[in-house]
Amino acid sequence: MPNYPKSEAILSANTQYIPGGVVSTNRAVDPPIVFDRALGAYMWDVEGNRFIDFHAAFGPYVLGHSDEYVNNAVRRVLDEQRSLYGSGTTTLEGQLAQMICDAVPAVESVQILNTGSEATYQALRLARASTGRSHIIKPQGGYHGWHNDVACNLMTPLGVLGERRVADEYPFLPISAGIPEEHSSLVHPVNFNDLESVEAMCRKYPIAGLICEPILQNVGIIRPQPGYLEGLRALADKYGFILIFDEVKTGFRHALGGFSTLSGVRPDLVVYGKAIANGYPIAVIGGRKDLMDLFVSPDPRRRVLLAGTYNGHPVPTVAAIATIERLAENNGAVYQHMEELGCEMQRGLEEIFKKAGTEAVVARQGSAFCAYFMDHLPVDWHDLAANHDADLDGLIRRELLGHGVYYFQLPMKQCSLSAAHTRDDVRYTLQAVAESLAAVTCRH
Ligand SMILES: Cc1ncc(COP(=O)(O)O)c(C=O)c1O
Known part of the structure; x- marks a missing residue:
């Protein structure tokens, strides 16, 4: 599992002047990663690691970073x-x-x-x-x-x-x-x-x-x-x-x-x-x-x-x-692109979980997707809280970091594609999910 020493040092320094070191408390995630720059579908941290970003800052980046x-x-x-x-x-x-x-x-x-x-x-x-x-x-x-x-x-x-x-x-x-x-x-x-x-x-x-x-x-x-x-x-x-x-x-x-x-x-x-x-x-x-x-x-x-x-x-x-x-141009070509990528991601994830024998369902709306480790799509918070394997979800998210794939480090948070993501990004991510799942199910 990679370490993030520079990020940890920055967080620790900021914590002296900012309570908790973050300016929105839901950004206090483990491991703390300090990002330095972001372009299109990618973010780079202060160590120089590149991540394919699916967090999209909780949703805004529909066109990708720094459009x-x-x-x-x-x-x-x-x-x-x-x-x-x-x-x-x-x-x-x-x-x-x-x-x-x-x-x-x-x-x-x-x-x-x-x-x-x-x-x-x-x-x-x-x-x-x-x-x-x-x-x-x-x-x-x-x-x-x-x-x-x-x-x-x-x-x-x-x-x-x-x-x-x-x-x-x-x-x-x-x-x-x-x-x-x-x-x-x-x-x-x-x-x-x-x-x-x-x-x-x-x-x-x-x-x-x-x-x-x-x-x-x-x-x-x-x-x-x-x-x-x-x-x-x-x-x-x-x-x-x-x-x-x-x-x-x-x-x-x-x-x-x-x-x-x-x-x-x-x-x-x-x-x-x-x-x-x-x-x-x-x-x-x-x-x-x-x-x-x-x-x-x-x-x-x-x-x-x-x-x-x-x-x-x-x-x-x-x-x-x-x-x-940009969203309106070419009859909504951006939405069409994200729908196609979303579809490929959903199908790919479903296949990976099926092959691995992992109980999981994939929810999706256009560019937003989320895997739940349970046997049906949840209908409300009770259903989700009672049935989703949040531990497995968290472990996979963490493991993906080592592959340069950034899902927000909190179970149940959806992932968001953007206009800047490519089919190669989706395929790379699917491979990373398959490998991460294999690694964590050995240990889980
Ligand atoms: C559905 C929804 N409503 C409202 C808000 C609050 O928006 P803001 O963080 O810009 O105050 C959020 C933020 O995550 C949200 O997801």
């Missing part, structure tokens, strides 16, 4: 001295907003923010302002940011979560200290793919909104069962709550317009981030115009505050414009 087209657009904006004026509006903002509205049928108008967490925060505020209610529903296993309304019930161990309780109430299990009881009492976790539990909450509480990833990707890839998203839409209409699709990870990665476009189910509000700007920091909230107009309601009791010094910063804004241009 030339996007970076050139950014350079032009800087050269043209189009800095952040912080006053009035700009043509870039309008151009990006129009591109998104044109790409997504459910989006009638948008606002431009900086991070996914801000966008989910604002979506829940709009839901509360429009309904005059306070309660929120959130499926288990999904991540929607770090704020009080959503920082709960993520990858909770079953020992803490307890028995599966359909249509009953789970406790709010925070992933952060410092969330007041007044907030947690308003948030009601439910099973993903379980309409009954949503309806039970609606009977019990006046629900303002339900926020979910339309395809659950915080814990790999858990698909909505047939009828689930349509059922959520119907319940939203029946009980008058706002249906919010969190497409921070899935939007623009799976299609222009994201998974909602593919599913045909129209949310009331949708949020995007990550792949929309290929690694530049930007997020977008959009949806029904009557809801979005609450940001400018003439009635101060209904108006939702929209503020942000860096909203619409020209650098990420032009990066998003350039990314969408």
Whole structure:
């Protein structure tokens, strides 16, 4: 197993000034590898090792690292001295907003923010302002940011979560200290793919909104069962709550317009981030115009505050414009390329596990894929936590590092292909998985 002495030294030095040495706590992984540079499908660490990157920084790099087209657009904006004026509006903002509205049928108008967490925060505020209610529903296993309304019930161990309780109430299990009881009492976790539990909450509480990833990707890839998203839409209409699709990870990665476009189910509000700007920091909230107009309601009791010094910063804004241009060119050739690679990867992995006699299934949506070491595709967090061999998953991920293949070093996190990956990368990776599996099953 390779060592990473330079990385360890840098982490140790940074830890003196940065708590834990990392600036987002989920980057504290073992082994610590400090990356120095990234281009296309590859990242290089400070030791000089090259890795084929499937982590993609949790999803943004749909075109690959340091995409030339996007970076050139950014350079032009800087050269043209189009800095952040912080006053009035700009043509870039309008151009990006129009591109998104044109790409997504459910989006009638948008606002431009900086991070996914801000966008989910604002979506829940709009839901509360429009309904005059306070309660929120959130499926288990999904991540929607770090704020009080959503920082709960993520990858909770079953020992803490307890028995599966359909249509009953789970406790709010925070992933952060410092969330007041007044907030947690308003948030009601439910099973993903379980309409009954949503309806039970609606009977019990006046629900303002339900926020979910339309395809659950915080814990790999858990698909909505047939009828689930349509059922959520119907319940939203029946009980008058706002249906919010969190497409921070899935939007623009799976299609222009994201998974909602593919599913045909129209949310009331949708949020995007990550792949929309290929690694530049930007997020977008959009949806029904009557809801979005609450940001400018003439009635101060209904108006939702929209503020942000860096909203619409020209650098990420032009990066998003350039990314969408690249994704749209040649009738979506980028998506076609990633679909072909994804298909080859899925088939190859399935073959490897079958040949080795390893119990495994491969979930995939376009460029995103994930192997679960269990006998069926999971339907919710309980299913996954109870059946997936997370130890084997972790060992394979670790072993792959020695082959120069970077899966994020945490079991159950999905892998992402990009436009920059090639068939050779896929074939090399499959060979590396076969060898890694053989090595770890000997020891497991
Ligand atoms: C589905 C989803 N929603 C929201 C967020 C939060 O986005 P950000 O990290 O930009 O605040 C993430 C981040 O991983 C995410 O995957």
